[in-house]
Amino acid sequence: MAVQACAGCILHARSRRGFAALRHRRPTPAAAGTAQEGGLMPTAVERFDDKARAAFDRIGRNEVYQGELQRHRVYTRFLHWMVAVFFFLSLFSGFGIYLPWLFRWFTPLFGGGPLSRALHPWFGVLFVFFFALQALNWLKPMSWTKADSAWMRRLRSTISGEEKLDPPDTGFFNAGQKVQFWEIVIGCVVYLITGIILWAGARTFGPIAVAFSYILHDISAIIMLGGIFIHMYLSTIGEPGTFQAMTRGAVSEAWAWTFHPAWYKEVTGRDPRRAYEEARQRMEAGRSK
Secondary structure: OOOOOOHHHHHHHHHHHOOOOOOOOOOOEOOOOOOOOOOOOOHHHHHHHHHHHHHHHHHOOOOOEOOEEEOOOHHHHHHHHHHHHHHHHHHHHHHHHHOHHHHHHHHHHHOOHHHHHHHHHHHHHHHHHHHHHHHHHHOOOOOOOHHHHHHHHOHHHHHHOOOOOOOOOOOOOOHHHHHHHHHHHHHHHHHHHHHHHHHHOHHHHOHHHHHHHHHHHHHHHHHHHHHHHHHHHHHHHHOOOOHHHHOOOEEEHHHHHHHOHHHHHHHHOOOHHHHHHHHHHHHHHHHHO
């Protein structure tokens, strides 16, 4: 097939890095690649994770077309969106509590100030709960490797456009995604500890513990919010074709060889740079006609 689905979408981001435009074409049904999820878990937890993925596959859909690879299964996508929903519910309800003089217009969304205060900790608990399930689902692919250290060293050249493709040893997740993942893991631990202290109050833990908890809780929220903004940009405008990985669960082969070459090679057995060059040559040949 001349071009992979969504290849044209990737151009918008990579044209700034000298990435040749590839034509977009609607794919036809075909077999999928496989995604690296699960692993590095206690046996009981791994069994639960496997059963959950199988159960969600029965009630959801994994559509993969020719020229595409399966990126995330239904269970992973469900957890991702639950994490997102409860993060923003926690964020918006927390805004009205943290700065009521500035964000008081958020509180009516939750039934007023008192109800916002009552709901906020429960939103936080559900956020941590769903992310804990997501973390178990992603422990193996989120482990740090030498390839990630190399990715970080080449980050500047990648952003500046000197590199047309991501480093060839970039696997299922790149180093940037792993940094954000572990930042959220640490943030969830901070949220959980400080949230319990704030929930119980000074009578239980004392005024000093509560005061420090307010500071740590707010700093963690600001850091995580900044990371979420970067994540939202990269999953839409920054790296076109990424968003569908968490909606349909599939990505184009062009997306895979561009942003995650080692993963592309693992699931297809083909050289990502050769695939890129062949697609570029086909595109140039099509233009010359």
